[in-house]
Amino acid sequence: MKEKNFDVEVNHVTRVEGHGNIYVNVRNGTLERCEWNISEAPRFFEAMVVGRNWNELHHITSRICGICSIGHTLASLRATEAAMGITISDQDLKLRKIALHAENMQSHLLHVGFLVLPDLMGVGSVIPLASSNPEEVKTVLRLHRLANEMSDMVCGRTTHPQRLIPGGFSKIPSMKELRGLRERLQASVPDLQAVAKLLKSLAPKIPDFVRETEFIALTSPNEYALYDGKIGSTDSDAAPAREYLSFSNEYIVPHSTAKRAKHKRESYMVGALARLNINYDKLSPLAKKIAEIFDLKPVCHNPFMNNIAQLVEVVHSVEDSIKLINELEAAGLKSQPDYNLPEIKVKAGQGVGAVEVPRGILFHDYTYNEKGVCTKANCVIPTNQNHGNIELDLKALVPKIMNKTPKEIELTLEMLVRAYDPCISCSTHAVEVHFV
C-alpha cells in the first residue's frame, strides 16, 4: 500500500442533478487531497426576489429547482404565510400533503429507478436496461407516471405547480378524481413490491461503509414529518423552524459555488435516511416491512442506504396519501370558487417555512415591508447541507478502497455522491469526480 499513487478526477459527475466534481490525490498510500467541488453557475435567487411582491415569491423560488419545485413552492408559501399570519383550511393542508407525497415519489423513483439502478446492474444508464430488462424498467415507469399524474391532479402540473398559492389553492381536484387516484395508489402495491424485490436481489452491490455523523430532519409527535414539524437531530433536542440558523450555520469554501452547513459536528446529513433515522416509528405499516427486508433501522450510518430509505419513503407516501384521501372523503370535500383567490391581509413581517423535500430539510425565510414587498430573503437548501458530509465521507471512504482498481475506485466514489441524490441546481446546482 505504501507505494500506492493515484489520482481521481471526475469532472461533472453524471446521473445527478447539476455540475459537481470529485478530486482525489493519493501519494505513497496517503490521501493528500480529497475535494467535492461544485462548479454550477450561481443563480442569486435571494437577491432576485428582493423588491418583488408577496404573491410572486412562490412562483419565482419554484424555479430554484425543477425536480423539487413543489417543495420549494410549499416552503415559500409557508414562509409568506408565517410572515403575514395567514392560516389555511384543514382540507387545503391535506391536499398540500398529498402534493408533497407526489413529489417525493416522483423524485425518489427517478433517482432509485433511473439513476442508481444502472450502477447496481453494471451499465452506464437506464437506456440499455430498457432492452435488457424491459419488465423492470416498465414497472418503474408505471410508478413514476402515477406520481406525475398525482402531481398534475393536485398541483396543475408536475414541475412548477400553478395551483399552490398563498392561503390555499386556485383550483382543487374533485372527489371523483381523488377516488380514482386512491384506486391507482392501492393498485400500485404489487409494483412497489416488485421494485423492492429487485433491489433486494442487488443489495450485495451496495457498499458496506459506515461513518458516524449527525442527522437532521423535521420531526413531529403526530406523523412522519414532511410538511410540518420541529427541527429534529440525532445529536440534540428539537427546536422550532424559526431557529433554523442555529442548525444550518452556513459557510463558504473557495472551491465550490455552493454553501455548506454544520451543526454539532464537522458536518451533518439530511434527506430520506435522516428522516428515517429520526422518524422511523412513524412510518406506515408496509413501509416498515420494506425497511425490515433490507434490515434498515435507526440509526443507520451507511450513506449508501439513503437509496433504500428513498424506496421505503415511496411506500410510505403511497400509504399515507390513501389515508389522506380517506380523511378528505370522510370530512366531505368542500368545493371552492373557480379561480379561487384567498383574501389576504398584507402586512409587514418576517416568516420561516421549513418543509422536507426529497433531498432533505428546506428552509425559506422572508422579510416583507408593509406593502408586502420582499426586503430580505434566505433559502437554505438540502444539498448544501449535505456537501460537507459528502466530502468527509469521501475522505473516509478512499483509504478503505485503495486496493481496488482506479476504475472501481472512481465508480465507488461516484456511487457515494449519487447516493445523496444531490441537486446542484438547488444548491446553485453540483457534481464532478476528479482523480488528480
Add this chain to the structure above:
Amino acid sequence: MKPKVAFFDFAGCEGDQLQVANLEEELLDLLGQVEVVSFREVMKEHSDNYDIAFIEGSCTRLHDEARLKQIRKNAKIVVAIGSCATIGGINSLKNYQDLDDVRRTVYGDKAKLFDTYAARPIDAVIPVDAYVHGCPINREEFLHVVKSLLLGKRPDIPNYPVCVECKKNENVCAFERGQFCVGPVTRAGCNSCCVNEGTICWGCRGLVDNPNENSQKEVLIKYGLTVDDAINKFKLYFGWQERKR
C-alpha cells in the same frame, strides 16, 4: 444512421430536461428514432459527436461562452429549451440590480469568488436554430419540435398572444376577476395552461414578435396597477427581451 442528439445545461433548474425524462413511454419510442450520445443528468457515457444539441439554461458567466461556442461548432442544429435558454427567463431578474450588490447579498465578503454577468438567452451568445419555449417546456411541444427537425421541417410555433388560446378555452379573463396578467403580449403555445389552472399568465414564453408593450402597460395601469407594478410585471420574464428592443 440515426441522428445523434445531446443535452446540455447552463444556469437553470433542469426542469426542462426533466420534462424530457417525463415523456416516459413516449421517450422509449423517441429513443427508437435518435441516438442519445450525451445527457449528463441520466447517463455516464459522453461523446462530442452529435447532430442536434438541446440546451437548457441561461448564460450567466463569461467563461461559459466558450463551452457554448464549442457546442455550436459540434452540432448541426442547436435547440434552446425552456425560458432560461430561449429568453433569459427568471434569471434575468438579477439584471435589474447592481451585480456586485447581488453577489454580496448571497455570498457576503466572499462575493468576488463568484463570477457572474447579466443573465442572457443562448442566442445572445451563439446562433440558435429552434426554440421550445416555456417554464417548464411542454412535453407535447418538445415532441413536435423534435419530430419537425427530424423531418427537416421548421417547427410551427405560434406568434399570437396567449389571450387567443385563453378565449378558446372559455376562461374568465383575469382582468375581469380583478387580477393582472401579461397574456396579451405573451407568445401562445401553452394552451393558456396557468389561467386554466385558476391563476394568471406570468409571461414565461416571452413576448410575441411585435408586442404592443406600451398599450399593455397602459391597460395594466387603467385596471389599477401603479406604473412601478406594471413595469415589475414585465421584469419577471421579459427582462432580456425588453433590454434588446
